[in-house]
Amino acid sequence: MVTYPRIHFGMEKLYNFIDGKLVEPGKSNYLPNINPAEGVAYNLVPDSDAQDVAEAVKAARFAFASWSAMPLDQRAAILSKIADLIDRDLDQLALAESIDQGKPFKLAKSMDIPRASANMRFYATASMHFASESHHMEGEAVNYTTRTPIGVAGCISPWNLPLYLFTWKIAPALAAGCTVVAKPSELTPMTAFLFSKLCIEAGLPNGVLNIVHGLGHKVGQAIVEHPDVLVISFTGGTVTGKTIAATAAPMFKKLSLELGGKNPNIIFADCDFEQALNTSIQSSFSNQGEICLCGSRILVERSIYEKFVDEFVKRTKELVVGDPLEDKTRVGALVSEAHMKKVLSYIDLAKTEGGKILCGGKRITMSGRCEQGYFVEPTVIIDLDQYCRTNQEEIFGPVVTIMPFDKEEEAIAYANSNAYGLSATIWTENLKRAHRVSHQVKSGIIWVNCWLLRDLRTPFGGMKQSGVGREGGWEAIRFFTETKNVCIKF
Numbered sequence: 001m002v003t004y005p006r007i008h009f010g011m012e013k014l015y016n017f018i019d020g021k022l023v024e025p026g027k028s029n030y031l032p033n034i035n036p037a038e039g040v041a042y043n044l045v046p047d048s049d050a051q052d053v054a055e056a057v058k059a060a061r062f063a064f065a066s067w068s069a070m071p072l073d074q075r076a077a078i079l080s081k082i083a084d085l086i087d088r089d090l091d092q093l094a095l096a097e098s099i100d101q102g103k104p105f106k107l108a109k110s111m112d113i114p115r116a117s118a119n120m121r122f123y124a125t126a127s128m129h130f131a132s133e134s135h136h137m138e139g140e141a142v143n144y145t146t147r148t149p150i151g152v153a154g155c156i157s158p159w160n161l162p163l164y165l166f167t168w169k170i171a172p173a174l175a176a177g178c179t180v181v182a183k184p185s186e187l188t189p190m191t192a193f194l195f196s197k198l199c200i201e202a203g204l205p206n207g208v209l210n211i212v213h214g215l216g217h218k219v220g221q222a223i224v225e226h227p228d229v230l231v232i233s234f235t236g237g238t239v240t241g242k243t244i245a246a247t248a249a250p251m252f253k254k255l256s257l258e259l260g261g262k263n264p265n266i267i268f269a270d271c272d273f274e275q276a277l278n279t280s281i282q283s284s285f286s287n288q289g290e291i292c293l294c295g296s297r298i299l300v301e302r303s304i305y306e307k308f309v310d311e312f313v314k315r316t317k318e319l320v321v322g323d324p325l326e327d328k329t330r331v332g333a334l335v336s337e338a339h340m341k342k343v344l345s346y347i348d349l350a351k352t353e354g355g356k357i358l359c360g361g362k363r364i365t366m367s368g369r370c371e372q373g374y375f376v377e378p379t380v381i382i383d384l385d386q387y388c389r390t391n392q393e394e395i396f397g398p399v400v401t402i403m404p405f406d407k408e409e410e411a412i413a414y415a416n417s418n419a420y421g422l423s424a425t426i427w428t429e430n431l432k433r434a435h436r437v438s439h440q441v442k443s444g445i446i447w448v449n450c451w452l453l454r455d456l457r458t459p460f461g462g463m464k465q466s467g468v469g470r471e472g473g474w475e476a477i478r479f480f481t482e483t484k485n486v487c488i489k490f
């Protein structure tokens with residue numbers, strides 16, 4: 001068990017990071033920041049507004065000329081230095097992430113924080129290899145294409161993988177030569193605040209990255225509305241994505257929207273049963289099911305359906321739900337009381353829709369320091385129709401449904417019977433089937449015989465209501481650039 005650092009995390013104030021300085025919000029308003037495992041406030045997050053955003057944009061605009069002109073190796077060295085500092089502070093950042101978000105400390109230490117430094121390092125080095133194209137028209141002309149940084153980028157990130165997704169946006173923006181005004185979720189501001197201190201230590205020039213904390217409809221909206229923020233990268237709920245798109249579209253801003261998912265996990269009878277089972281437990285309940293890539297609809301070929309359901313329920317019951325700081329904990333607290341209520345309301349809905357709860361289904365009341373925390377039992381539901389709301393809407397919690405199918409075409413139709421199209425997992429030992437099904441499932445990311453195996457060079461994002469655009473690799477760097485073609489006649 002990790003020692004809980006009460007002294008460090010008393011009701012301290014977090015600060016915005018504007019023009020290289022840690023500053024109070026202009027009106028000195030703060031919001032309580034809740035530790036979800038305890039259900040109590042433990043520090044104060046700035047309740048900033050449009051004026052704070054305006055200050056941040058002004059600093060970012062000013063910094064743009066020198067940052068975008070800085071030699072690539074110098075820019076890369078600063079971003080790499082930030083990655084090194086994240087590695088140095090791994091324990092402190094993982095602890096902060098666990099306390100702020102409710103996720104197991106072990107998960108934050110093994111996944112979230114290492115990925116945050118990987119994001120910084122990946123794009124630091126990528127910036128030095130970035131190149132644009134040229135096209136020759138034989139004997140007639142040559143075209144060359146330039147991709148130059150757009151200007152000030154707005155990066156808005158969610159609460160489920162706080163530092164992981166925050167850095168996933170700002171790293172390519174900074175590497176491309178943009179300056180940034182960023183907003184982490186008001187529910188999980190802590191690691192972004194610590195990150196701002198690391199940027200100062202790494203010598204990031206003033207104004208290159210600005211972090212404004214606060215509510216989505218105030219700070220987030222002000223970033224999207226600001227005429228000098230030319231490009232917006234957002235990860236969060238689909239409803240919020242629609243609001244952002246509606247605001248940004250009339251201003252012709254460039255948009256990348258990574259939204260929700262309701263991902264199918266298709267298990268054929270010819271799979272490696274043990275692997276499919278083990279990984280499906282992870283893809284269902286990792287991070288309390290609060291990952292947009294979690295497989296929340298498990299489709300199982302009928303000949304192994306009963307066996308799979310029995311084993312899956314048995315292993316689900318073995319998962320230790322509890323204090324995120326304890327080593328044995330596999331499932332921690334949900335991020336907020338409101339989110340816990342939303343998840344529980346979907347379990348109630350599933351019952352009214354005819355679902356049978358095989359395990360879980362309730363809030364858990366812990367003893368000791370976590371007695372007011374937001375814990376929900378990992379929940380497995382069967383007997384639901386494909387088209388019911390439980391199977392159509394994103395729950396984003398430790399809740400999965402399992403459904404049988406008879407034929408491959410049926411599995412594909414079920415997988416596609418949803419407005420979302422972020423990711424899908426396919427379990428089969430038949431190579432031809434793996435290709436066939438991968439080709440037909442309408443999702444931006446397909447994993448065959450694995451889940452969440454990430455190569456940062458690959459395009460990342462969803463189809464349909466899961467978003468617009470792709471992150472990752474060159475796609476993300478190109479996104480933050482403006483393209484120009486120059487045609488020169490011989």
Ligand code: TXE
Nearest residue numbers: 157158184185216217220221236237240259260292394396
């Ligand atoms: O996210 P929001 P919420 C899904 C999940 C969840 C639902 C709602 O199903 O239950 O979305 O979650 C900022 N302009 N995902 O409401 O509001 C906000 O402050 C600009 C999936 O908590 O989308 C935060 O920084 N910004 C998801 C960020 O948007 C605005 C991860 C995301 O919060 C804004 C999170 C506005 N008008 C939730 N309103 C994923 N795809 O990983 C809010 N924000």
